[in-house]
Amino acid sequence: MIEIKHLKTLTTLNATGSLIETARQLHLTQSAISHQLKELEGRLNCALFIRKSRPIRFTVSGLRLLDLAEQVLPQINNAERDVARFCSGNAGRLHMAIECHSCFQWLMPAIDKFRDSWPEVELDFCSGFSFLPLPALKRGDLDLVVTSDPQPIEGISYIPLFCYQPMLALSRHHRLAHKSYIEAEDLSQETLITYPVEKERLDIFNLFLTPEGVSPAKIRHADLTLMMLQLVASGRGVAGLPNWALFEYLQKDYVVARRLGKEGIWNTLYAAVREEQQGMAYLQDFIKTAISCCFKDLKGIKVASTEAPYFEN
Amino acid sequence: MIEIKHLKTLTTLNATGSLIETARQLHLTQSAISHQLKELEGRLNCALFIRKSRPIRFTVSGLRLLDLAEQVLPQINNAERDVARFCSGNAGRLHMAIECHSCFQWLMPAIDKFRDSWPEVELDFCSGFSFLPLPALKRGDLDLVVTSDPQPIEGISYIPLFCYQPMLALSRHHRLAHKSYIEAEDLSQETLITYPVEKERLDIFNLFLTPEGVSPAKIRHADLTLMMLQLVASGRGVAGLPNWALFEYLQKDYVVARRLGKEGIWNTLYAAVREEQQGMAYLQDFIKTAISCCFKDLKGIKVASTEAPYFEN
DNA sequence: TTTTATTATGAATTTTTTTCAAGTATTGTT
DNA sequence: AACAATACTTGAAAAAAATTCATAATAAAA
Numbered sequence: 011m012i013e014i015k016h017l018k019t020l021t022t023l024n025a026t027g028s029l030i031e032t033a034r035q036l037h038l039t040q041s042a043i044s045h046q047l048k049e050l051e052g053r054l055n056c057a058l059f060i061r062k063s064r065p066i067r068f069t070v071s072g073l074r075l076l077d078l079a080e081q082v083l084p085q086i087n088n089a090e091r092d093v094a095r096f097c098s099g100n101a102g103r104l105h106m107a108i109e110c111h112s113c114f115q116w117l118m119p120a121i122d123k124f125r126d127s128w129p130e131v132e133l134d135f136c137s138g139f140s141f142l143p144l145p146a147l148k149r150g151d152l153d154l155v156v157t158s159d160p161q162p163i164e165g166i167s168y169i170p171l172f173c174y175q176p177m178l179a180l181s182r183h184h185r186l187a188h189k190s191y192i193e194a195e196d197l198s199q200e201t202l203i204t205y206p207v208e209k210e211r212l213d214i215f216n217l218f219l220t221p222e223g224v225s226p227a228k229i230r231h232a233d234l235t236l237m238m239l240q241l242v243a244s245g246r247g248v249a250g251l252p253n254w255a256l257f258e259y260l261q262k263d264y265v266v267a268r269r270l271g272k273e274g275i276w277n278t279l280y281a282a283v284r285e286e287q288q289g290m291a292y293l294q295d296f297i298k299t300a301i302s303c304c305f306k307d308l309k310g311i312k313v314a315s316t317e318a319p320y321f322e323n
Numbered sequence: 324m325i326e327i328k329h330l331k332t333l334t335t336l337n338a339t340g341s342l343i344e345t346a347r348q349l350h351l352t353q354s355a356i357s358h359q360l361k362e363l364e365g366r367l368n369c370a371l372f373i374r375k376s377r378p379i380r381f382t383v384s385g386l387r388l389l390d391l392a393e394q395v396l397p398q399i400n401n402a403e404r405d406v407a408r409f410c411s412g413n414a415g416r417l418h419m420a421i422e423c424h425s426c427f428q429w430l431m432p433a434i435d436k437f438r439d440s441w442p443e444v445e446l447d448f449c450s451g452f453s454f455l456p457l458p459a460l461k462r463g464d465l466d467l468v469v470t471s472d473p474q475p476i477e478g479i480s481y482i483p484l485f486c487y488q489p490m491l492a493l494s495r496h497h498r499l500a501h502k503s504y505i506e507a508e509d510l511s512q513e514t515l516i517t518y519p520v521e522k523e524r525l526d527i528f529n530l531f532l533t534p535e536g537v538s539p540a541k542i543r544h545a546d547l548t549l550m551m552l553q554l555v556a557s558g559r560g561v562a563g564l565p566n567w568a569l570f571e572y573l574q575k576d577y578v579v580a581r582r583l584g585k586e587g588i589w590n591t592l593y594a595a596v597r598e599e600q601q602g603m604a605y606l607q608d609f610i611k612t613a614i615s616c617c618f619k620d621l622k623g624i625k626v627a628s629t630e631a632p633y634f635e636n
Numbered sequence: 637t638t639t640t641a642t643t644a645t646g647a648a649t650t651t652t653t654t655t656c657a658a659g660t661a662t663t664g665t666t
Numbered sequence: 667a668a669c670a671a672t673a674c675t676t677g678a679a680a681a682a683a684a685t686t687c688a689t690a691a692t693a694a695a696a
Contacts, residue, residue, distance in 0.1 A: 011403055012327070012399060012402070012403060013326060013327055013328075014325070014326055014327055015326075028641095028642070028643090029642075029643060029644095030641085030642060030643080038684095038685075038686090039685070039686055039687085040642080040643070040644095041643090041644080041645085041685075041686065041687075041688095042684070042685050042686070043643095044643060044644060044645085045644090045645085045684075045685075045686095046684080046685095048644080048645095049683095049684090054403070054406055054407070054410070055410060055411075055602075055604075056406055056407075056409070056410035057410075061642095061643070061644090061692095061693095062692080062693070063693090064641095064642075064693080064694070069409075070409050071405075071406045071409045071410055074402055074405050074406055074409065075402060075406065077402070078398060078399065078402035081398055082395050082398055082399065085391060085394055085395055086325060086391065086395065089325070089387055089388060089390070089391035090324055090325060090367070092384075092387050093367050093369055093384045093387055093388065094367070094369075096369070096382075096383050096384045096387065097367065097368060097369035097370075097384060098368070289368075291368075341673070341674090342673075342674065343672085343673060343674080351653095351654075351655090352654070352655055352656085353673080353674070354654075354655065354656075354657095354674090354675080354676085355653075355654050355655070356674095357674065357675060357676085358653080358654080358675090358676090359653080359654095361675085361676095362652095362653095374661095374662095374673095374674070374675090375661080375662070375674095376662090377662075377663070377672095377673075
């Protein structure tokens with residue numbers, strides 16, 4: 011009668027409040043979701059939610075099923091993980107590197123969860139920018155690299171995690187703060203505060219300044235997100251940071267954020283792994299865990315398509 | 324990944340010990356079950372049971388999923404029942420009659436369970452043979468009749484419960500006890516002990532004696548199964564009873580049982596309901612509960628096809 | 637009221653599930 | 667140990683179900 015996919019659909023419908031967004035998250039069309047729910051309501055002979063309202067509201071029956079989903083879905087996840095542990099060897103190594111400092115915010119809880127499930131897996135991570143992580147991954151010194159700048163390297167495959175919006179953080183009193191979006195030219199007289207990495211590894215250059223041939227007046231480095239934002243708030247410059255990393259500081263009114271270009275920019279964060287390791291149970295579980303942590307903890311991110319990244323050459 | 328149907332399949336596979344019997348219970352071909360499990364093992368990349376043994380044995384992974392099923396399936400059933408209660412009115416009437424005395428054995432636990440789930444439904448039942456139950460059902464005096472002898476009555480539909488084998492109970496020392504099966508002619512010199520109903524309502528006449536044109540030497544009535552078996556054990560006659568009703572007495576060696584005719588006879592027990600009531604949630608739930616109780620408690624019964632009975636005219 | 641965004645629906649298409657038919661393996665029997 | 671009987675596997679065909687596409691209907695926002 012009722013199926014697990016129904017519980018998943020209802021759960022994300024509850025989270026999103028609309029069919030169309032549910033469809034996006036589940037990588038289906040809105041039509042498919044509509045058909046699926048109609049079919050289920052037909053089987054149960056019972057309305058599950060009230061359509062003529064936004065956000066959608068659930069009936070008692072719908073709520074009862076949400077309740078069921080909350081019980082059942084974690085149980086199923088646990089069982090699947092256990093089975094994966096029994097089957098594949100449950101020991102292994104997971105050494106990872108993060109190209110983006112801010113990522114620690116969501117990576118920490120994900121790693122904690124993972125350690126509980128796979129105590130035998132040897133965990134290690136580094137975020138230093140003292141070496142190039144993708145070649146290290148290729149060599150086998152690393153097993154997973156979190157990057158927003160995938161390179162077409164033989165034997166490396168990229169699994170999309172989520173989409174985010176690189177934005178510009180400004181002091182509330184900054185001369186650009188009145189604009190609803192920032193143009194590349196605006197930055198030619200500004201001090202840009204970045205993480206201490208080469209320009210080529212920074213979204214704001216790759217996707218915004220370099221294509222327009224603009225350079226900021228001055229570049230200044232800072233190690234920590236919080237330090238960058240203190241500098242911004244103190245009027246020492248502006249900073250390019252992902253929207254989800256800015257969220258809590260925006261709420262506290264430390265700074266304001268503006269999108270880059272009229273339409274804004276969307277970029278995708280990937281987990282890079284060696285192709286031959288991609289099927290390994292604990293790796294897959296780590297990535298699954300990481301994604302679910304992101305969508306729980308971060309505001310403003312979107313689901314990525316399941317597709318591998320497209321390389322021009 | 325894993326679906327509810329998989330959990331159901333694994334559960335009944337555990338109960339039956341073979342794919343072929345699992346298939347029968349789930350109303351599928353054995354091939355379908357084989358494909359389904361192979362597909363699941365492929366998805367999990369993991370063997371769930373060891374094929375080269377009968378009865379089939381589960382791997383640790385298989386056992387883990389059985390465990391999951393045991394947690395999850397009842398939760399789902401409860402939720403579905405709750406939804407049914409919310410949607411349809413949760414009050415109503417369920418007056419039933421049983422044509423077969425022995426049926427109390429499995430009906431009692433089913434009724435107990437049902438009362439817990441649907442406290443608002445007014446329950447009543449009678450097993451007297453003082454009136455014809457099917458016309459009473461048609462009139463609306465009853466809501467459900469348990470019968471093994473469906474009549475083609477306009478507006479009445481029959482839902483199969485299970486298949487059983489009417490058998491002949493004999494004293495261990497009876498002159499026919501050495502035969503592996505009973506022929507109609509054998510009974511022409513015997514005293515047949517039956518429930519106090521007309522011959523036309525008894526399986527042993529309908530399906531065995533009447534077609535062969537044989538009558539027993541004498542007919543004697545008894546109210547209770549246990550009383551009938553005491554009479555049989557005391558050599559006062561023989562009795563026709565369903566195999567599942569005899570099971571516990573056979574184990575205690577009170578009596579022996581022989582099948583009717585060389586191939587034995589199989590008959591189906593039905594729940595008769597008024598067509599317009601058939602869709603009602605609590606009725607459907609009662610029948611579902613009854614069936615599951617039967618298969619838990621009774622030995623020797625088989626699943627019935629989902630088909631309505633076939634009437635010759 | 638018009639516009640925009642969301643949801644519903646029917647038909648076409650794709651994917652999945654099931655059955656059929658035939659082959660292989662296992663068990664139990666003589 | 668060979669035989670039959672029963673149970674399971676497998677690939678292809680058929681049937682059923684899910685998904686998409688195109689479009690209509692509906693609700694919210696401007």
